[in-house]
Amino acid sequence: MKQLMLGNAAVARGLYEAGCCVISSYPGTPSTEITEEAVKYPEIYCEWAPNEKVAMETAFGACLAGKRSFCAMKHVGLNVAADPLYTMSYTGVNAGMVIGVADDPGMHSSQNEQDSRHHAIAAKVPMLEPSDSAEALAFAKLAYELSEEFDTPVLLKMCTRVAHSQSIVETADRAECAVKPYEKNIAKYVMMPGNAIRRHPFVEERARKLQAWAETAPVNRVEMGGTKIGIITSSTSYQYVKEVFGDTVSVLKLGLANPLPVKLIQDFARKVEKLVVVEEMDPIIENHCKVLGLAVSGKDVLPMEGEFSQNLIAEKLGGEVHTGRTIADPIPPRPPVMCAGCPHRGLFYTLSKNKCTVLGDIGCYTLGAVAPLAAMDMTLCMGASISAVHGFNKALGAGSEGRTVAVIGDSTFMHSGMTGLANIAYNQSNSTVIILDNSITGMTGHQQNPTTGYNIKGDPAGKIDLEALCKAMGFARVRVVDPYDLKECDAAIKEELAVNEPSVIISRRPCALLKYVKHEAPLAVDPVKCVGCRSCMKIGCPAISIKEGKARVDATLCVGCGVCQQLCGVKAFQSAKKEG
Amino acid sequence: METKNIMIVGVGGQGSLLASKLLGHLLMEQGFDVKVSEVHGMSQRGGSVVTYVRYGDRVDSPVIDKGEADYIVSFELLEAARWLSYLKPDGQIVTSTQQIDPMPVITGAASYPEDLVEKMRSAGAKVDALDCLKLAEEAGSAKAVNIVLMGRLSHYFDLPDEAWQKSLEAMVPPKFLELNKKAFELGKKA
Numbered sequence: 001m002k003q004l005m006l007g008n009a010a011v012a013r014g015l016y017e018a019g020c021c022v023i024s025s026y027p028g029t030p031s032t033e034i035t036e037e038a039v040k041y042p043e044i045y046c047e048w049a050p051n052e053k054v055a056m057e058t059a060f061g062a063c064l065a066g067k068r069s070f071c072a073m074k075h076v077g078l079n080v081a082a083d084p085l086y087t088m089s090y091t092g093v094n095a096g097m098v099i100g101v102a103d104d105p106g107m108h109s110s111q112n113e114q115d116s117r118h119h120a121i122a123a124k125v126p127m128l129e130p131s132d133s134a135e136a137l138a139f140a141k142l143a144y145e146l147s148e149e150f151d152t153p154v155l156l157k158m159c160t161r162v163a164h165s166q167s168i169v170e171t172a173d174r175a176e177c178a179v180k181p182y183e184k185n186i187a188k189y190v191m192m193p194g195n196a197i198r199r200h201p202f203v204e205e206r207a208r209k210l211q212a213w214a215e216t217a218p219v220n221r222v223e224m225g226g227t228k229i230g231i232i233t234s235s236t237s238y239q240y241v242k243e244v245f246g247d248t249v250s251v252l253k254l255g256l257a258n259p260l261p262v263k264l265i266q267d268f269a270r271k272v273e274k275l276v277v278v279e280e281m282d283p284i285i286e287n288h289c290k291v292l293g294l295a296v297s298g299k300d301v302l303p304m305e306g307e308f309s310q311n312l313i314a315e316k317l318g319g320e321v322h323t324g325r326t327i328a329d330p331i332p333p334r335p336p337v338m339c340a341g342c343p344h345r346g347l348f349y350t351l352s353k354n355k356c357t358v359l360g361d362i363g364c365y366t367l368g369a370v371a372p373l374a375a376m377d378m379t380l381c382m383g384a385s386i387s388a389v390h391g392f393n394k395a396l397g398a399g400s401e402g403r404t405v406a407v408i409g410d411s412t413f414m415h416s417g418m419t420g421l422a423n424i425a426y427n428q429s430n431s432t433v434i435i436l437d438n439s440i441t442g443m444t445g446h447q448q449n450p451t452t453g454y455n456i457k458g459d460p461a462g463k464i465d466l467e468a469l470c471k472a473m474g475f476a477r478v479r480v481v482d483p484y485d486l487k488e489c490d491a492a493i494k495e496e497l498a499v500n501e502p503s504v505i506i507s508r509r510p511c512a513l514l515k516y517v518k519h520e521a522p523l524a525v526d527p528v529k530c531v532g533c534r535s536c537m538k539i540g541c542p543a544i545s546i547k548e549g550k551a552r553v554d555a556t557l558c559v560g561c562g563v564c565q566q567l568c569g570v571k572a573f574q575s576a577k578k579e580g
Numbered sequence: 581m582e583t584k585n586i587m588i589v590g591v592g593g594q595g596s597l598l599a600s601k602l603l604g605h606l607l608m609e610q611g612f613d614v615k616v617s618e619v620h621g622m623s624q625r626g627g628s629v630v631t632y633v634r635y636g637d638r639v640d641s642p643v644i645d646k647g648e649a650d651y652i653v654s655f656e657l658l659e660a661a662r663w664l665s666y667l668k669p670d671g672q673i674v675t676s677t678q679q680i681d682p683m684p685v686i687t688g689a690a691s692y693p694e695d696l697v698e699k700m701r702s703a704g705a706k707v708d709a710l711d712c713l714k715l716a717e718e719a720g721s722a723k724a725v726n727i728v729l730m731g732r733l734s735h736y737f738d739l740p741d742e743a744w745q746k747s748l749e750a751m752v753p754p755k756f757l758e759l760n761k762k763a764f765e766l767g768k769k770a
Contacts, residue, residue, distance in 0.1 A: 322648050325669075333690075335683060
């Protein structure tokens with residue numbers, strides 16, 4: 001049946017049709033929907049793991065046991081899971097195993113723009129790279145065949161525009177796979193030096209076989225057109241090239257990102273006058289061509305940074321560039337902001353007021369760095385806030401302990417904050433850690449995690465008690481505050497920074513966007529009382545603005561959290577309900 | 581047929597995903613090749629968001645670039661102006677007149693430009709502006725702005741009303757169908 005399908009949903013469909021049985025993932029834009037769509041197929045067991053390393057190892061265990069398995073993550077998640085990946089390259093698989101990794105050129109929702117093809121090359125595992133939803137579905141299925149034929153995990157690389165674009169796919173039925181019986185094989189699966197030494201030649205031999213397969217792989221195809229220019233491309237870049245040049249150029253479209261073919265490229269190069277590589281991010285295909293001694297153009301004209309588009313390709317490679325109109329007025333930017341009623345707002349306001357140095361982490365709450373709160377000094381990667389506050393305090397001692405905190409979300413804490421906390425407990429720094437517990441994984445669109453008490457299907461599940469966990473690690477001072485209560489937040493932060501021992505503050509209130517959260521009536525400003533002092537503007541709430549010198553609340557946005565009310569010296573904010 | 585381009589722009593959280601789903605379904609049912617590109621993640625938190633819908637005999641790129649949009653459907657006036665350069669020389673803007681201050685305006689670091697509809701028209705753009713929020717509230721929910729806009733957009737398409745109704749039924753949950761049908765009609769007749 002023909003359907004319009006999101007790229008990530010098409011991957012999920014491909015997994016289903018290929019008989020995949022077990023999926024373990026950690027959410028991360030733009031990969032999240034693969035697992036969210038897969039959970040709709042009752043034949044597949046799906047779960048959210050605490051992090052990508054755990055997810056990949058879970059999927060490995062399932063393939064070892066004999067069932068086709070999968071795990072999904074964003075590009076930076078593959079760094080976390082790189083440890084199992086590089087050695088799974090040595091063990092190979094029993095049943096097929098596929099790893100979905102989604103890059104984010106242009107950084108729509110990421111902290112860097114790394115190119116995950118480097119991991120495929122370094123780990124010596126094959127990587128397939130679809131350019132639309134139909135290929136996402138087909139390549140997911142092909143990935144299992146490759147995995148089992150070549151005894152290797154296979155990477156399926158998505159990018160934002162393939163993952164989050166809908167295009168037409170043709171679906172088929174699921175092919176159930178018989179369980180491949182698990183057989184004990186110490187030499188293959190126990191990677192201690194004596195065995196790993198013997199597995200490494202297998203990895204190199206497999207790389208040679210994959211290289212040979214790449215020369216005739218059906219996913220690499222030549223589309224001959226005009227021969228003045230020949231373009232080698234892949235992924236969404238292929239679509240931009242076709243959009244601009246159609247059949248006026250010849251195209252070698254690579255569906256296999258690793259290994260790259262040799263003879264196929266050499267033959268293609270011979271048929272065209274000028275060879276150009278069009279690839280987003282790093283010059284991986286281009287450098288491969290250069291190693292082959294080919295004269296090639298690529299990053300000499302195209303950028304390493306950001307996403308490509310048809311106009312960019314046209315401008316750099318000599319096509320028709322489209323332009324449009326503008327108006328003279330400057331258009332103010334509209335950056336993302338913390339939502340009205342976001343529980344993080346009160347906490348960040350308090351940190352800002354106390355002039356704390358705030359080592360931050362990855363999540364919605366990274367928006368605490370945005371003006372007017374500007375209450376963040378660092379964001380690096382998942383879990384870094386806690387490890388870094390420890391280092392910061394070890395470096396400066398009493399010079400920083402009384403004013404420096406780590407802030408980390410509940411899901412990020414489960415992902416990789418716990419090990420940092422263990423380091424504080426073990427190596428004894430006088431650090432203050434604030435866990436922003438909004439009872440959900442917010443940024444990626446409300447996924448459950450080990451602290452929420454629910455699994456991916458929304459059914460009751462194991463629930464980790466954050467207070468008990470921190471106490472068990474040796475923290476004597478663990479306290480819970482309500483971030484809507486500014487006085488309570490202020491007292492907790494001042495006290496915990498002052499004491500001469502490590503402490504954990506849990507700032508607890510569910511995300512304001514959660515469906516089950518009941519909101520208060522919106523507030524309204526009494527224009528007679530309001531003196532226009534702008535105290536309420538310090539919290540950067542999108543529901544409050546100043547109109548004609550007075551504060552005004554947008555009743556369609558306000559959820560009545562009351563944080564602004566606590567800042568108003570003249571009691572101008574009142575519940576709209578009480579008034580009416 | 582040459583590929584046609586529709587951009588849906590607005591502020592994160594305004595409901596552009598349902599509008600693009602509806603258009604995707606509608607155009608696929610007409611036998612076109614269709615691509616729809618969305619943005620998920622951090623931009624959805626009150627930021628400027630854009631969705632691209634492209635259809636024709638064969639669609640390659642999933643995105644729309646400057647000077648390429650046949651239609652810009654906008655949930656908010658400033659966003660229509662922000663994406664104006666993406667409109668084709670003879671393209672059509674369909675926009676709600678709602679204004680939502682972005683954070684730089686709220687904090688006083690920037691100001692919200694005045695008379696945007698007139699300024700866009702002076703720049704040569706065809707602009708169809710209406711108070712979609714009011715119409716959505718009239719239909720029964722402020723959240724139906726997306727469907728009011730779809731009703732308005734349907735003016736410019738040579739497609740039978742049944743085709744739009746069929747896609748509405750396919751994409752909207754049954755309990756909100758009547759409300760959305762009303763919103764569609766209000767937008768169409770406005």
